Amino acid sequence: MKNVDALLFDVFGTIVDWRCGVAEFVSRKIGLVDPYEFADAWRREYQPAMAMVRSGAREYVPLDVLHRENLNKVLATFWVEMAEDERDDLNRAWEQMPPWAASCADLSRLKRQFIIAPCSNGSITMMTRLARYAQLPWDCVLGAGIAKAFKPEPRAYLESVGALGLPAHRVMMVPAHNSDLAAAQAQGLATAFVPRRTEYGFTQATDLEPTGDWDICAESLGELADQLEAMGPKHPLGQTQRDLH
């Protein structure tokens, strides 16, 4: 691994705790259902919905739209009746999620040395509102929203790297998911694995350990910062006006 200038982060699961976030939002808005069961059911519809786009059976639509459609299915499963505008409101659960402990502080620390941006399957809308809610100090919003393609499609990574004006090897993908790392590595990006072992609750069985040859494995974003800082001095691209003069 050479010096990197930018870090791209997966967001749902890696930066924010979507399961607790959705459960809390749902329990405030509905109350009648098991909120974790509801969150899991909603999330289970996520991959099949994106698969339709990835396969070309459907044109790209922002993830907000897929979540909203999936919500109709899940509400039907749970026998919940709800007006359309209330459903629109519930769909905003994905814009209001708690960050994992220390994410904001650790991202701010990483930002001092690196360009930082989300490379999520979430839309620009979701990423922007979520960043405001959770105080995530992104330099810009990349990922599916600018590529109009969902990870792990190569375009989602390559358009994000291209938008930074950098070669792929100077950009590091940072997710809690091995599959995301494998796809990023295949496109030439540097890789860092940060496990989130309770993303799916205390019985989680996947992504507990690295399953590939990743450049960095760190137990937290703080440890990632430690490891990156130990590698050498800042690169000029990561510097601000104050640093340069």
Place this chain on the structure above:
Amino acid sequence: MKNVDALLFDVFGTIVDWRCGVAEFVSRKIGLVDPYEFADAWRREYQPAMAMVRSGAREYVPLDVLHRENLNKVLATFWVEMAEDERDDLNRAWEQMPPWAASCADLSRLKRQFIIAPCSNGSITMMTRLARYAQLPWDCVLGAGIAKAFKPEPRAYLESVGALGLPAHRVMMVPAHNSDLAAAQAQGLATAFVPRRTEYGFTQATDLEPTGDWDICAESLGELADQLEAMGPKHPLGQTQRDLH
């Protein structure tokens, strides 16, 4: 004008002083030429280069590429010899520009109530690096980089508005240029004019006053904030986790 949730800013001329920025950068790197004359000559190539893309004669390329091509022409005019990598370096002048006085503080103030983003003809690369350099606290980067179209093409505004998940009338365009406002207004955006009367130096003859029926005219971003705050309370979309709970 109804309540707006987001403010889109023109950047070169409106937020940063490109002319002094380029002149200062050029004088550090070359030294032999009149730096303001050089800056003006470089900028004069900007509109004709984009016109080729707007007319469809050429596919969209990021503005970095156009500036780099234009630089070759300008260096030839000024009889300056320079290696390719030095030219690449000089092209980064557009990533390192001084903000107009108080821009950073005023943007931070506006960010407390509104989503703020650049809607510039600059690429995501330029906007991201410039934001780091000049400490511009954008929520996300919109504009030509995501639309793959240059203002005043409708798509540059409409894709930016769409990426925020908002109707056009809830988004306000804030440039120092009347032509930008006319194009934004034609697409249904709210409009605010903030003149920068020395963008082209002390003999500037254009954009000294509003020439259209804009929703707001303000002498500075601080005055824009005053006027917007006087219109009423914050909208939930502009609120952070701390505000909501």
